[in-house]
Amino acid sequence: MLELNQIRKEYRDGTQTITAVSLDHLTVQPGEQLALVGPSGSGKTTLLHLISGLLTPTRGEIRLDGLTISGLPEARRDIWRANTVGYVFQKFNLLTSLNVLDNVVVAMSFAQVIPTADQRSWAVQLLEQVGLADKLKQYPRQLSMGEQQRVAVARAVVNKPRLILADEPTASLDQENSAKVLDMLRRFAAESHSILLVSTHDRQVMSLFPRIHSLQQSGKEVAADAPLPSLA
Numbered sequence: 289m290l291e292l293n294q295i296r297k298e299y300r301d302g303t304q305t306i307t308a309v310s311l312d313h314l315t316v317q318p319g320e321q322l323a324l325v326g327p328s329g330s331g332k333t334t335l336l337h338l339i340s341g342l343l344t345p346t347r348g349e350i351r352l353d354g355l356t357i358s359g360l361p362e363a364r365r366d367i368w369r370a371n372t373v374g375y376v377f378q379k380f381n382l383l384t385s386l387n388v389l390d391n392v393v394v395a396m397s398f399a400q401v402i403p404t405a406d407q408r409s410w411a412v413q414l415l416e417q418v419g420l421a422d423k424l425k426q427y428p429r430q431l432s433m434g435e436q437q438r439v440a441v442a443r444a445v446v447n448k449p450r451l452i453l454a455d456e457p458t459a460s461l462d463q464e465n466s467a468k469v470l471d472m473l474r475r476f477a478a479e480s481h482s483i484l485l486v487s488t489h490d491r492q493v494m495s496l497f498p499r500i501h502s503l504q505q506s507g508k509e510v511a512a513d514a515p516l517p518s519l520a
C-alpha cells in the first residue's frame with residue numbers, strides 16, 4: 289500500500305517560497321490504477337518525483353508497504369528505487385548510446401531482481417510483448433516516438449516493480465500510440481498486481497482510469513463517475 293500524509297514540497301526562490309505540492313492524504317492499494325490529473329504547474333511531476341524518492345518532501349511522510357521512503361538515506365533510496373519503482377518519462381529518456389535491447393538490460397543491472405543469466409532473454413521477451421522484436425539492435429534515434437515510448441515502458445516494468453509511475457507518458461504521442469502505451473502499462477500493472485500512477489491532463493487518458501486524483505482541487509479526490517475536472 290502507498291500512503292501519503294500531509295505532504296508539502298516547497299521551493300525557495302530568493303525570498304519567495306513556491307509550494308509545488310500540497311496534498312493532505314492519499315492511499316493507494318496494491319493493484320490499484322490511478323490517474324493523477326491537473327493542469328501544467330499543478331505539481332504532477334513534483335509529486336511523482338516525491339513518490340519515487342527522487343525528491344524529498346519539505347514536510348510529510350511517504351510510505352510504501354510500511355517503509356518510509358522519505359526517511360531513507362540517499363544511497364538506500366537509490367537501491368530501493370531501482371528495485372521497486374518503474375518510471376516512464378514524458379520524453380522517454382532513453383540512453384542514446386545504447387540500442388533498444390541494452391536500454392532495457394541496463395535497467396536490470398542497477399537492481400537485484402532478475403538473475404544476470406536471465407536478463408537478456410527476459411528483455412527480449414518484454415520487447416516482443418511491446419511489438420519491438422525486430423528493433424532490438426536499433427538505436428533510439430532510429431525509432432518513432434511511439435516506439436521509443438514502448439521501449440521506455442519495457443524498461444520501466446523490467447524489474448517487476450511494485451510501483452509504476454508514468455509522467456504524462458502519452459503527451460508526445462498520437463492517439464493510436466497513446467492507446468497502445470496505456471494499454472501496455474495497465475496490462476503489466478494488472479499482471480503483477482502493482483500500483484500504477486499515471487499523470488495526465490488528457491481527458492481521454494483520464495477516462496480509462498477507475499480512480500482519479502485531482503491536484504488542481506488542492507489534493508481532493510473526484511469520484512470516477514463524477515464529471516471530469518475542469519482544466520481551464
Ligand code: ADP
Binds near residue numbers: 306326328331332333
Ligand atoms: P506539472 O508537472 O503539473 O506541470 P510541476 O511539478 O512541474 O507541475 O511544477 C509544480 C510547480 O512547482 C510549478 O509552479 C513549478 O514552476 C514549480 N517548480 C517545479 N520544479 C521547481 C524547481 N526545481 N524550482 C522551483 N520551482 C519549481
Ligand code: MG
Binds near residue numbers: 332333334455
Ligand atoms: Mg510535469
